[in-house]
Amino acid sequence: NESCFMDMSVDCCLTLIMSILCFDGNKSEFPKGETNKQLNRLARLERDIVLHELTEKEILERIQDEFVGQFAGDWMESRLKDFREKSSILIELTEKVDDVLAEVNKIDSEYIKEKKGRIEEYVEELDKRHVSYSEILNPLLDWLKDARIQAALHKDEYIESLVQTSHEELKARNLEVSTNVSDATKKLRGWLKSHP
Secondary structure, three states, X not given: OHHHHHHHHHHHHHHHHHHHHOOOOOHHXXXXXXXXXXXXXXXXXXXXXXHOOOOHHHHHHHHHHHHHHHHHHHHHHHHXXXXXXXXHHHHHHHHOHHHHHHHHHHOOHHHHHHHHHHHXXXXXXXXXXXXXXXXXXXXXXXXXXXXXXXXXXXXXXHHHHHHHHHHHHHHHHXXXXXXXXXXXXXXXHHHHHHOO
């Protein structure tokens, strides 16, 4: 039973590593050559498991030291950096809505098409940025959910801590972004509705 559990633990860790390496099928997630480097490290571990008959404990220690501990933290930080950049751009756009409306309102009333066009362009840009933000956020939340389950199952305190901290940051930032986008969109669409 213990051996079976350890085999499952090792398999789970290797699966977690592979899911990180292949997160969204986009090799641009890593600096040039990093994907192959990580896969080579994984291949060396697999070779050592077979050739040196590593114990379950040695395998788990190597996975923790060589992949999960270092790589998951680095990977998570790079994903959070992308998320922070996209959310900052979106928040900046929402904070400029009042200025955009004030600028548009200064335009002479006879140029209503131009006024509406500017507002519609801003709404489109806001929507486009929100989609880009969601494309980072949603897969990251899914990954965190899976990682949380795996970490709890295998009592991995490092991953549990990493996931918890990352989830709290995402949750707080997403609340701010959602509120700002909702308020900005209401203002812009309200202006368009009042200027048929």
